[in-house]
Every structure is written in C-alpha cells, then in structure tokens.
Amino acid sequence: MLAPEDLTALVLTLKLATISTLVLLVLGTPVAWWLAMTRRRVRPVVDALVSLPLVLPPTVLGFYLLLFLGPDGPLGRLMIAAGGRPLAFTFTGLVIGSVIYSLPFVVQPIRDAFMATGHAPLEAAATLGASPRDRFFTVAVPLARRGFLTAATLGFAHTLGEFGVVLMIGGNIPGRTQVLSIAIYNHVEALDYGRAHLLSGGLLAFSFLLLLAVHFLNRRFPVVRV
Amino acid sequence: MLAPEDLTALVLTLKLATISTLVLLVLGTPVAWWLAMTRRRVRPVVDALVSLPLVLPPTVLGFYLLLFLGPDGPLGRLMIAAGGRPLAFTFTGLVIGSVIYSLPFVVQPIRDAFMATGHAPLEAAATLGASPRDRFFTVAVPLARRGFLTAATLGFAHTLGEFGVVLMIGGNIPGRTQVLSIAIYNHVEALDYGRAHLLSGGLLAFSFLLLLAVHFLNRRFPVVRV
Amino acid sequence: MSIKIKCRLDRGVGTNGDPGFRLDVDLDLPVAGITAVFGPSGCGKSTLLRCVAGLEKKARGMVKIGPRVWQDDHTFLPVHQRALGFVFQDGLLFPHLSVLENLEYGLKRSDADRQTIVMDEVVELLGLEKLLARGTTDLSGGERQRVALGRALLTSPDLLLLDEPLAALDRSSRRAIYPYLERLRTDFTLPVLYVTHALDEAARLADHMVLLEGGQAVNSGPLTEMLTSPAPGLAHGDEAGAVLPAWVAGFDREFHLARLGFEGGELLVADTGLVPDQEVRVRIHARDVSLTLEPAGGSSILNILPARVLALIPDSPARVLVRLAVGDSVILAAITHRSATALGLEVGRDVHAQIKSVALL
Amino acid sequence: MSIKIKCRLDRGVGTNGDPGFRLDVDLDLPVAGITAVFGPSGCGKSTLLRCVAGLEKKARGMVKIGPRVWQDDHTFLPVHQRALGFVFQDGLLFPHLSVLENLEYGLKRSDADRQTIVMDEVVELLGLEKLLARGTTDLSGGERQRVALGRALLTSPDLLLLDEPLAALDRSSRRAIYPYLERLRTDFTLPVLYVTHALDEAARLADHMVLLEGGQAVNSGPLTEMLTSPAPGLAHGDEAGAVLPAWVAGFDREFHLARLGFEGGELLVADTGLVPDQEVRVRIHARDVSLTLEPAGGSSILNILPARVLALIPDSPARVLVRLAVGDSVILAAITHRSATALGLEVGRDVHAQIKSVALL
Amino acid sequence: AFPEQVHVAVAANFADCLDQLGTAFEESTGHELIVSQGSTGKHFAQIKAGAPFDVFFAADSERPALLEADGLTVSGSRFTYAVGRLVLWMPRAEPDSSTSVVEVLKSPGYRHLAIANPRLAPYGLAAKQTLISLGVWVELEPRLVMGQSVGQTWQFVATGNAQLGLVAQSQFAASENSSGSWWDIDADLHDPIEQQAVLMLSAAENAAAKMLMDFVRGPEARLIIETYGYTVPED
Numbered sequence A, B: 001m002l003a004p005e006d007l008t009a010l011v012l013t014l015k016l017a018t019i020s021t022l023v024l025l026v027l028g029t030p031v032a033w034w035l036a037m038t039r040r041r042v043r044p045v046v047d048a049l050v051s052l053p054l055v056l057p058p059t060v061l062g063f064y065l066l067l068f069l070g071p072d073g074p075l076g077r078l079m080i081a082a083g084g085r086p087l088a089f090t091f092t093g094l095v096i097g098s099v100i101y102s103l104p105f106v107v108q109p110i111r112d113a114f115m116a117t118g119h120a121p122l123e124a125a126a127t128l129g130a131s132p133r134d135r136f137f138t139v140a141v142p143l144a145r146r147g148f149l150t151a152a153t154l155g156f157a158h159t160l161g162e163f164g165v166v167l168m169i170g171g172n173i174p175g176r177t178q179v180l181s182i183a184i185y186n187h188v189e190a191l192d193y194g195r196a197h198l199l200s201g202g203l204l205a206f207s208f209l210l211l212l213a214v215h216f217l218n219r220r221f222p223v224v225r226v
Numbered sequence C, D: 001m002s003i004k005i006k007c008r009l010d011r012g013v014g015t016n017g018d019p020g021f022r023l024d025v026d027l028d029l030p031v032a033g034i035t036a037v038f039g040p041s042g043c044g045k046s047t048l049l050r051c052v053a054g055l056e057k058k059a060r061g062m063v064k065i066g067p068r069v070w071q072d073d074h075t076f077l078p079v080h081q082r083a084l085g086f087v088f089q090d091g092l093l094f095p096h097l098s099v100l101e102n103l104e105y106g107l108k109r110s111d112a113d114r115q116t117i118v119m120d121e122v123v124e125l126l127g128l129e130k131l132l133a134r135g136t137t138d139l140s141g142g143e144r145q146r147v148a149l150g151r152a153l154l155t156s157p158d159l160l161l162l163d164e165p166l167a168a169l170d171r172s173s174r175r176a177i178y179p180y181l182e183r184l185r186t187d188f189t190l191p192v193l194y195v196t197h198a199l200d201e202a203a204r205l206a207d208h209m210v211l212l213e214g215g216q217a218v219n220s221g222p223l224t225e226m227l228t229s230p231a232p233g234l235a236h237g238d239e240a241g242a243v244l245p246a247w248v249a250g251f252d253r254e255f256h257l258a259r260l261g262f263e264g265g266e267l268l269v270a271d272t273g274l275v276p277d278q279e280v281r282v283r284i285h286a287r288d289v290s291l292t293l294e295p296a297g298g299s300s301i302l303n304i305l306p307a308r309v310l311a312l313i314p315d316s317p318a319r320v321l322v323r324l325a326v327g328d329s330v331i332l333a334a335i336t337h338r339s340a341t342a343l344g345l346e347v348g349r350d351v352h353a354q355i356k357s358v359a360l361l
Numbered sequence E: 001a002f003p004e005q006v007h008v009a010v011a012a013n014f015a016d017c018l019d020q021l022g023t024a025f026e027e028s029t030g031h032e033l034i035v036s037q038g039s040t041g042k043h044f045a046q047i048k049a050g051a052p053f054d055v056f057f058a059a060d061s062e063r064p065a066l067l068e069a070d071g072l073t074v075s076g077s078r079f080t081y082a083v084g085r086l087v088l089w090m091p092r093a094e095p096d097s098s099t100s101v102v103e104v105l106k107s108p109g110y111r112h113l114a115i116a117n118p119r120l121a122p123y124g125l126a127a128k129q130t131l132i133s134l135g136v137w138v139e140l141e142p143r144l145v146m147g148q149s150v151g152q153t154w155q156f157v158a159t160g161n162a163q164l165g166l167v168a169q170s171q172f173a174a175s176e177n178s179s180g181s182w183w184d185i186d187a188d189l190h191d192p193i194e195q196q197a198v199l200m201l202s203a204a205e206n207a208a209a210k211m212l213m214d215f216v217r218g219p220e221a222r223l224i225i226e227t228y229g230y231t232v233p234e235d
C-alpha cells in the first residue's frame, strides 16, 4: 500500500526523530539544569537565546544554517579543514538542524521541572552522601520526570512534523534526507492528494498511538507530587 | 530603511502573535487544568490529541485547515449557514491556524506546572473559604506562573516564526495576511538576500530583547519554589 | 446541640495484602469547647480532621455542627462553604504570597459581619509583626506554624480544626498562645478539634477528649473523666492526674498566693493575676500527690487535704494509682507499692493528700 | 577533642530597614554525647545545623569535628563529603522513592566497613515494618519523621544533626526511640546536635546544652549545670530541676524498686529492669521537691534526704527556688515564699528534702 | 557503461512530468534518477551551498542563467525544456465558453482570485503580466490571494477557498479534479514561461547526466512533456 519511497521516508523520519530527541535530551538537560540552578546575571540572556531559534521561519533558519554549514560557512570550512565534508545535505546536517530548531521545546519544560523541584531534595540527598553528579541522576532527574516527558514529546513530535529546516539543509534527497513531512508536502504540491491523505493519516495514527502509550505509561507510574 | 510592505508585515505579525498568544492562553489553560486534575480514564487520550497538531508538517496541516475552513469544509459550511463567510484568507483564519498549531506548546507547560503544584495548596485555599473558581485564580494560576511564562514564550515565539500554516490559509495578502515570516521567506526565495538578512536580523534582535525583558522580569520577581 | 461526626473512609489498600488504613468513627461532641484528639502516630488524627473539613471526598457518613448539616447521605457541602478554619500539620502557607497576604487571604473571604477575630490582635499575639512583609518560603518552622494558625483564626470560623498547631513551638511561645485559644472557647464559644501529642496541652486546653487508635475512637468523653477513669486511656504513668474546675475564693496578698475553692476544699496556688470569683481549671498530677496518715507539720507543702481512698489501681510493678475522694472531687495519687503497704492503704481508709504543686491551667 | 563551631551568617536583609537575621555563634562542644540546641522559634537553631552541615555556602567560620576540619578559612568540605546525618525539620523524604528506598539511599552511599547501624534494627525500632513498601507522599506526619530519622541513622555518620526529629511523635513513640538515641551516644560515641523544644527531651537525652537567642549562643555548658545554674537560662518555673548521674546500688525485689546511689545519698526508684552497677541519670524536678524541718513519718514519700540550703533564688512573686546541697550534689526545690517564710529558710540551714518522684532518664 | 545515478533537482510544478520522463529514461538507459523536488529559489540557494545536484530543472530561466554566470554550470548546457501555459480556472462553474476571460475576471460573482506570487514563481509573474495586459490588475488587486508556488495556488482554488485562479495547464494533467470551467490564457498576454535546465559543473564527468540532458531534448521526452500541458520550443 505504501510506495517504497514513502517507506524509505518513514524509516528516515523515525530515525531522525529518535536520534534528534536523544541528542536534544542529552544537550538540553545540562542547559536546563544550568538555567534552573544558576544565580548568574547572564541567565536571562541565555534563557532568551534558547528560545530564539523559534522566532525565525523554519525555512529561513534553514537558509542560515545552510550558509553556516555550507562549504563557505564557518562550520563547513572547519569540516573541510579537518579533512571532512560539509554537513549540508547529510543526515548529520539534518540532525543538527532539527536539534537547533527544537531546542526550546526541550530546554524549557525540563528547566521548569528542575525549578519546581527546588533545592531542598538535593540538599537532603547531599546530607545522605550523594555527590552532585549522583544527586543529579538519582534525585533531580527522577523528580523532573514529567518535564522530561513533555520535552521528549514536544521534541519528538516537532521533529516528525519538522519541515522547513530539514527541507532547506537536507535538499530533499530521497533515501538520504527526504523525510516523511517533505514527502507529504510533495504529494500535496504534486496534487497527489490520495497519497498525501494516506501518509498524513498514517503519521497521525502512528503518532497518536505512540503519544497515547507514553501518556498511558506515565499514568500507570504517576509522577509524585512534590 | 524598512520597506513599507515589510513594516506592514511586521505590525501584522506582532498583532497576530499577540492575539494568538492570548487566545492560546485562554483556551489552553482550561485544557491544561483539566488534564492536570482529572482522574478520568480518557486523560491520556486527550493528552495525546493535544500534541497531535505538531506531528503534521505545517504546510500540510495548513492544507487540511484549508479544507476544513473552505466552503465545503465543516467550519466553512457552518459559517456560511450562519450567514457569514469562510475564514480562509482572513486574519481570523490565521489566528485559528496559529492557535491550533501552537496549542501543544501552551498546554503542556501549563499542565506540568499545575501538576507540580498539586492539590495541597488548593485544599488550604478551600479551607480558607475560596471557591473553586477563586482558588483557581488566586492560588493555582499564580503558583503555575513559570509554566504560563514558558507557555507564553513558546507560543509567542512560535507564532512569530510560524509560517507553513499561515502561508497556507493566509493567502499572503499584504496588509491582511502577509506576516513577517512569509515576507522574509519571500525575500530568500526571490534571492533578495539583503532584505532577508535585514528583516531576519531585526526580528531576531527584537525577539531577543522581548524575551530578555520577560526573563529579566521573571528574575526580578522570582517565582517561589513550592 | 452537639457536633456529630460519623465517618468512614478506606485509604488505599496496601500492597502485599496489607488491608490499608480505615478510619471508622462515630463521635458526638459538645458544641462548646475544645476537643483534644489524641492517639499514636498514624492512628488517623489528621485523616479525621480532613473528613470533617470535607477534604476527603470519599468519606461516607455525617458531619453536623449544631444545626448545620455539612454532610450526610444526601448532602456534601464543599469545603469552601464550610465555615471552618484548618491548620494543617505542615502549615501549607501560600508560597506566592507574603505573610500578610497569607493572613488576609482567609480574612477577605469571610463575611465582614462575622469577623469576630481581628488582625491586629492575632498579629500581636502570635508575634508576627516583624514577619508581615516577608515571604513565606524562608520562615523558620515555628514561624510558619504561627502564620498558619493566624491565617485560620482570621476566617472567624464556626469550627476550628487544628492539627498539632503548636508542635514546632517552644514552651514559652505556646504558653503565650494558650490563653488566646481559651478565649476562643469562652468568648466566642468556638468549637475546636485539636490534634496534639502533648497531654499537658490537652489538659490545659481541652474540655473533651477523643482517643483514637488504628482509625477507631477507642474512648471519648469529658477531659476530667478521661484523665481519672481507669478505663483504657490516659490514667497511666506520668500522665495520670485529675483536672478540677475551681474558682478564686480569696488571696494571700503578702505571699502572692490565691485560694481556689473546689468541690471538696481549697487549694493555694501562685497568684498569676487572678480576679476574685474567676473560674479556673487546675490540674493535679498523680505524681505530685503524696499521702500521709497524719497531717505533717513543718513542711513546705501548703496543700494538705483530708481524703478517702476510693480504689487502688496497680499501674506498674512498682507503682500504684490511688483514687481519692476529696470532698466531692476525685483526684489521683501515684505512690509506690512499698509506700502503700507501709501505710496500710486500703479502700475506705482516711488519709491526707499532700499536693506539692498545683498546675493552674 | 571537641567539636568547634564558629559560624557567622547574614540572612537576607529585610525590607524596610529591618536588618534581617544574623547567626553568630562560637561553640566548643564535647565530641561525645548529645548536645541539645534550645531556644525560641526563629532564634536560628535550624540555621545553625545547616551551617554545620555545609548547606549554607555563605556561612563564614570554622567547623571542626574532632581532628577533621570540615570548614575553615581555607577549606569548605562539600556537604556530601561530610559524614553526617541530618534530619530536617520537615522531613524531606524523596517523593519518588518508597520508604525502603528512602532508607537505603543513604545506606548505599556510606562505606560498608563503617556501617555500624543496621537496617533491621532501625526498622524495628522506628516501627517501619508496615510502611516499607509504601510511597512517602501519603504518610502521616509522624510516620514521615520516623522514616527521616531512620534514613539519617543508616548513613552511620560521624555527627548526627537532628532538627526536632520527634516533634510530631506521641509520647510513647518518643519513649521507644530515646533508648536508641542514647545507645548512639554510649555504644557508638556518636556526637549529636539535637534541636528540640521539649526540655524533658533535652534533659532525658542531652549531656550538653546550647541556648540560642536571636542568633547568638547566650549560654552553653553541661546539662546538669545549665539546669541548676542561676545564670540566664532554664532554671525557671516548671522546667527547673537537677539532673544527677547515679548508679544502681541495690534492689528492693519485693516492691520492684531499685536503690540508686549518687554523690550524696541514695534514692529509691521504680525498677524498670535495671542491672546492678548500671549508670543512669535521674532528673529531679524542683517542683517535685518539698522541704521539711524534721523527717516526716507516715508518708508515702520514700525519698527523704538531709540537705543544706545553698541559696534562695526568687523565681516569681509567689515562688522561690531553693538550691540545696545533698552531699556533693546540688538539687533544686521550688516552694512558695509563704512556705519559705513559715519554715524560716535561710542559707546554711539544714532541712530535709522530700522527693516525691524521681524521673529516671 | 555501468548504471549510474543522476541527481536531479526539479521545480515542483515539473516534478510529476519528470517522474514519467525518468521512468522512460531509466528503461532506455539503465541509469537511475534521484529526484529532489522543491522550489527553484530553494534549489538555487542549496546549489550555491554545495548541494550535490547534477542536473537542475528550474521553474524559470533566470536562476539557471545566474548559475551559469557564476560558472557553476557546464557552459552551453542550458536549454529550455518546457514552456508553461497559463489557465484561468473556475472549478465551481458550469463549463462555459461564451464568456471571455476579461468578463469572468471583472464579474463581481467571486471573492478571491488566486495567483502565484509574482516575485517567486514564473507562473505568478505571467499571471501578473496577463492581468496588467488585460487592464484589470489595479481593479483586481484587492481580491488577489497569492500562493508561494503555482502548486499552492492550485490548492487555494481546488479547496474552494478561492473561487478563481490562474494556474498551470500542466496541473490539469496531474490532477483528477479538473471540473468546472477553464479558459486558456493567450500566450501573448505575458512573457513566455520558460523553464530551463542546466548541467552542473560538478557533473561534467557524469555521462549519465549528459545522457539525461540529451534524453529530455529528444522526441520521446517531447511527447511526454507535451502531454503534461507544456509546449516545447523547437530547437
């Protein structure tokens, strides 16, 4: 029922969304933590910077990323100097783009959750002999669970639907950088509404089930109220 | 320095983002509250539904909205039956599109904040004679302040950069539905990079200052830790 | 007129077959006065208060405060429509409001014409002047409890539910608050359910007492009876003692003493500013009462009363509680078996009760 | 060897010119035993404990536990490297862990070879068996405090900081825990800083006492001295009394009594399972001591000791505290001025002290 | 020769047609096409940023010329592969050949006329030129809605949100939904909608790419292109 290139796009999309979400969580968590805990004056500046990728239209953000990643851009030159290739039009480039674009959705909920937990449980853990690292993983993170869940949901879903950035820095190359969202868009553009409906419906149903599972699991193991 | 049509777009964009954010907060808050407080079995379903607009590519979502709003779509028929006109290519239509698309960003942080507060402060308020409505506004909302801030930030920023949906249901009518993000996009597409840079830079700077102000105010009146 | 509380609530059935916790009480309390709720940790005291307040939606039963039905089979008045003040065990101050705003929160929401309790008085009594402008998150434990108490008082409620409101306070802060709580009882005839661990506090304040154990009210009754009755309860060990109603009968101005009359005689106590005919309560700890066969002379003990042995209640291997009739009143004496034997105590025997110290409650 | 705590901390300067709160103490405490920290609400007790634990990064000064320097001008050992157990005033259990996991949290993070305190013992002592599988969010107030205490104990710390650990517990739960805390002192020579409002508790447990007021240590010293000294402090009102070290000298098996020897004589107390030669502490409340000029016969009072008046300290308009030498020990008697006058008491006078009840601590 | 891959960037409006061309090409040569569809503006930016395209089928002649001027193409490879034709479409009207285009445009019976954005899309530019030539531009401007591409313009009309639209002839070939009335626009009313292709310099050694260029100029391709509603210029 699914055309082979749509299937390829689906697989690529899931791969991109999964990897991006993981990268987002890994990168976003320390940023969120720093934002929640620091008393430095620069905090509002960083807070503002984190939200900034959102305000540019995705295609435009993609355009600037293209300039940045391309052979004449700073990162592109660096890559070339290091004996590599520029990252535009590669899967890695897509991941970079998705991560930058979805960062606010990941950082902010986690930051809020860390803040809501506050210092007291961490202090208790410290008096029980837990090092900063230890208490981060055994107290701060589990208590911020709901924030992580929201972050992962928003990050994953946003990457699924992500489009402008990916289109721009990916170049819409089937099998390499053509993700499902672009495929659907192409079908719509090409007036192939049947396939567009099919793919959209499938994507919606799949995402719905996935989100349902996540939320259902979350309900089964309710996050306690602090 | 700014071309008059860019200025028009800027004004329109700010208007759209402001109104959308307000509508989002007004609509999203009860949903978030219900999600945070209910013990119904359907909660995970609603939770999942709320995130769903995210997974479709914005342009595709816009396409479906176009169908939905159009003269043959459910809302379009309704409007016509009510003696009105379909909402596509109107500012109201843009607001509807932006609101649907940004809903997850608004609902989820507020929901998390309500959940983090928990029932105890509300119970205390009840014993002090506060009705459910009263304690919602005087206890639940202020305590969820950080969640509202995040929601407003994400919602506003996302509407600023919003593009696909607006492009689709707006029809790019200067002064009515051509927002800044489309204007920038058009400059990029039309190879008018200079103006694109200018507008992008301006948008970024403006947003940065705005976000900075918000975060700075938030720091000055820190939300207490519950 | 009385307070009827009939309440049944099952708390989440525990894992591994543990039946969980069940509260099942049926109480009929006088509408005037303070009722102490007493019992070991985890026996359901806080749960009982929550049920009365309507915070436990799943509780079945009846709550009637005098003529007002708060809950029965057909009614369930929501919490905010029950005119009650609640001090939670952990304070639960609003972290987004200052101390003053916390105090005002309930005040603003109570009928102006019912406001019998005023801000200035509460602030002064609880020593909150310096805290008013502060936030609530960095208050000390005791400061927090004081604010919570003040906040509840300022709603001028029909019923006050206090869950260990003074547990985090030192003795002198507590002492300063007692008279005020008593005034609530006397001046405002405001009924109070008072959870406490300190029997002293209960004896000082309460008229009535409920003894909870494992979710059930094992005993309940007027304080004086509860404290001297041999039924399961409190007349044991160091806590044993009697509480007697008394009145100020006269003064020894030279030595700053007051003579208190009670049903059965007179007692001399320190005069702490009493007024003639004032009604007071005195607590006589069993361990403060010694017995002699003849009134002893040349002793520092001022209060020596003729008494008759009503009963000998073994209290521990070494100790026996002696119920004594002093006139129409009953007091307890805790003495060793050895002394009881040496003095040849038996029921009906006339003795002299030496009361070393009398606590004016 | 001693515990040195020199600590200075300014808490946020208040609004409207209020200087805020400043803690400024310089203490030198014995390394063995329990030190009670005493003082009114808001005097800085919790803050002091937080400084010792290293939770107040801005505190300046020195913390030395015996040979180990936790903090001085050059050192600031982070909290988790200080081998301490801390029971917070509000428990602070981890809400995402079960009771058992809470207990294990600290246990797992302490050196296995230092674990002198074992799980089973703690669980049994604190009555936690039934709670182990439960979450911590719906525990009762007292249950929560017990878990917090257990969690801190299980880290087998070098220093235990307890912030009113028993405030939410009823008397019998408390009584059950006391001996265990005492064992920490005797068996493990574990120093304890113990914040409490209950002087009884302090007298029962503590060897040393610090009196805080407005952030300053107004008095500090061995418990026995603090309780009988006329210096500003505690020898007032109902709390006044002496604490004497004693030993078990013999038994009256028939009446289940024990004879305790102390520097100055012997006392008869209920035998609660004492062993010969056991060292114990007794507390003699001033209000439990009455004076006679001649030893009275035919009285239920067993303990009548010859004594000499050392000083008469007016305590209130009605009452005077009499410092008495009984052999080499000092005890207090609280009597009325009227009795003092009637008996013609003056310094140097020989009297008989009748001790109605002796609290075995 | 070994089967090789040719990476093609193609304007969205031509994508369907190229799909079919590709099938024919693959059958006859054994080489494989990889097609990236998108807007010409984006492709231009991407090519300048080093996108790995071998052949660029643009929606206009301007962007290929610019690339050629920048020296990014194999010189002499640029050619016009199709000329678009503009159609006025009114999906909800009975087929009606008696009314003229100007009459339809001037009639008050519709609310929105959809065109592609003249700045971005050649079809949009042609639409604007047509309206100017017909002398109705100023009058109609308030009723215009603009799609970013001719594809989006089609959707405005197809969903009924715009009652009238100037769309591409080729879109009728691709769509099942081509009900209603339509009027061919006289090609003299606007500059020709020339769509040009170039061979990228990076593909100068790619034999398959060259073969594709040749194939598209060939008679078989011409037939296919014409069935999609384009005209193909004589060489």
Ligand SMILES: Nc1ncnc2c1ncn2[C@@H]1O[C@H](COP(=O)(O)OP(=O)(O)OP(=O)(O)O)[C@@H](O)[C@H]1O
Binding pocket: C138, C139, C140, C141, C142, C143, C168, D011, D012, D013, D014, D020, D021, D039, D040, D041, D042, D043, D044, D045, D046, D047, D048, D089
């Ligand atoms: N951030 C702050 N700013 C100003 N004052 C503070 C701050 N944090 C605490 N305080 C004040 O410091 C004083 C000491 O607090 P602390 O908690 O040590 O008191 P405490 O002796 O433990 O009292 P309690 O017995 O009531 O628990 C209190 O008056 C408290 O209000």
Ligand SMILES: Nc1ncnc2c1ncn2[C@@H]1O[C@H](COP(=O)(O)OP(=O)(O)OP(=O)(O)O)[C@@H](O)[C@H]1O
Binding pocket: C011, C012, C013, C014, C020, C021, C039, C040, C041, C042, C043, C044, C045, C046, C047, C048, C089, D138, D139, D140, D141, D142, D143, D168
């Ligand atoms: N959701 C629940 N599931 C199971 N047991 C519960 C739940 N909530 C409370 N309990 C138990 O109900 C019992 C009564 O709790 P409650 O808070 O009323 O005790 P309490 O008498 O106030 O004790 P304390 O003096 O320690 O505050 C406790 O054993 C508590 O653990």
Ligand SMILES: [Mg+2]
Binding pocket: C045, C046, C047, C089, C163, D140, D141, D142
């Ligand atoms: Mg309780």
Ligand SMILES: [Mg+2]
Binding pocket: C140, C141, C142, D045, D046, D047, D089, D163
């Ligand atoms: Mg404290």
